[in-house]
Amino acid sequence: MIGAAAALLLVMGACSSTSVETPATTTTASPMVTTAATTETTGPAAPTTTSTIPPEPSVVLAAALDQYASRYQFSGTATVNGAVATAVTGRWVDAASQMVIRSGDGEVEYVITTEGQWARLPDGIWEELDGTPPAGNPLAALATPDSLELVETAGTNVTLRAVYPAATLGLEGDPVEVQLVFDDGSLIEASYRIEVEGNIAESVTTFATPADTSPIVNPTG
Numbered sequence: 001m002i003g004a005a006a007a008l009l010l011v012m013g014a015c016s017s018t019s020v021e022t023p024a025t026t027t028t029a030s031p032m033v034t035t036a037a038t039t040e041t042t043g044p045a046a047p048t049t050t051s052t053i054p055p056e057p058s059v060v061l062a063a064a065l066d067q068y069a070s071r072y073q074f075s076g077t078a079t080v081n082g083a084v085a086t087a088v089t090g091r092w093v094d095a096a097s098q099m100v101i102r103s104g105d106g107e108v109e110y111v112i113t114t115e116g117q118w119a120r121l122p123d124g125i126w127e128e129l130d131g132t133p134p135a136g137n138p139l140a141a142l143a144t145p146d147s148l149e150l151v152e153t154a155g156t157n158v159t160l161r162a163v164y165p166a167a168t169l170g171l172e173g174d175p176v177e178v179q180l181v182f183d184d185g186s187l188i189e190a191s192y193r194i195e196v197e198g199n200i201a202e203s204v205t206t207f208a209t210p211a212d213t214s215p216i217v218n219p220t221g
Contacts, residue, residue, distance in 0.1 A: 057148045057160050061180065064187040068139055070094055071213060076205030085201075092138065096216035111219050118219050126219040139207075141168050142190070146175060156184040 073091040077084055090099025096113040111118045111126075117133045118126045145162035152159050160180045166173045171194075181189040191204040 054150055054153060055158055057150050060158055060160060060182055060185075061145075061148065061162070061187075062143070063185055064182050065139055065143055067186055067209075068092075068207065069137060071210050072139070072207050073210040073212075074099075074205055074207050076203065078201065078203045080199055080201050082200075088205075091210045091212060091216075093210060093213055093216050095135075095137075097138070098216045111216060113216060113218055115218055120219075128220070139187075142178075142180070144168075145178075151179070158182045 071091070071093045073089075075089045076087070078086040085103065087102045088099055090097060090110075096111070098109075098111050100107060100109045107122050109120050109122075112133050114133065114135070117129045117131070119129055120126045142162070142164070145164050147163045149161050150158070151161050158181075160182070162178045162180055163175050164178060166176055169176055169178075169192075176192050176194060178190055178192045180187060181191075186209075187207050189204065189206050191202070193200065193202045195201070
C-alpha cells in the first residue's frame with residue numbers, strides 16, 4: 001500500500017488521474033569520451049594521450065543500490081504545476097520503514113514492518129492497516145529499468161537516465177523517465193516529471209545513509 005510508492009514520492013493521487021503521458025525517451029548510450037593532454041619537457045615535445053572511460057551505467061546503479069540494501073533515509077517533495085502536493089521524510093532499516101507524509105494541512109505517520117503496517121495522525125493513536133505489508137527493499141524497484149544511459153559525469157558526480165514501466169513505480173500509463181544522481185558511488189537523488197491531463201507533476205526524492213539506525217519496531221508492541 002505504501003512501500004516503494006512513498007519512498008519515490010509517486011504523485012498520481014495528487015493529480016487525480018490514471019492517464020500518464022511522458023515525453024519521448026532517448027535510450028541510446030552515450031559515446032565514450034576521450035581527452036588528450038600534451039606535456040612539454042626540456043627535450044623535444046612528447047605528446048601523451050590519456051583516455052577517460054565513462055562509467056558503465058548498470059554497474060553504477062547496481063553498486064549504489066547495494067549500498068542501501070539494508071538501510072537508508074529519504075526525503076522528498078511532489079509538486080503539481082509548481083505547488084507542493086505531498087512531502088515525505090523517513091528511513092528504511094532492516095526490512096522495516098518509518099515515515100511521515102504531509103499533504104496540504106494533513107500529516108500521517110506510518111510504520112511498516114514484516115508483521116504489519118500502522119498509521120496515526122499527529123497526537124493520535126496507532127491504528128493497524130488492513131492488507132499484507134509490502135515486502136523487500138522499496139528501492140529494489142529501481143534495479144531493472146527498461147533502459148539506462150549515462151547523461152554526464154562531473155568529478156565524483158554521475159547522472160543517469162533510466163526508463164521504468166509505470167507499474168514499477170506504482171503508476172499507470174506510459175513508461176516513466178527517471179533521472180538518477182550519484183555522488184561518490186552513492187545514490188543521492190531520484191526525480192521525474194510527468195504530464196497528467198495538462199497538469200505537470202514533478203517528484204524529487206533524496207537519499208542518504210541514515211543518521212538514525214535504531215531498529216524500527218511495531219508501535220503497538
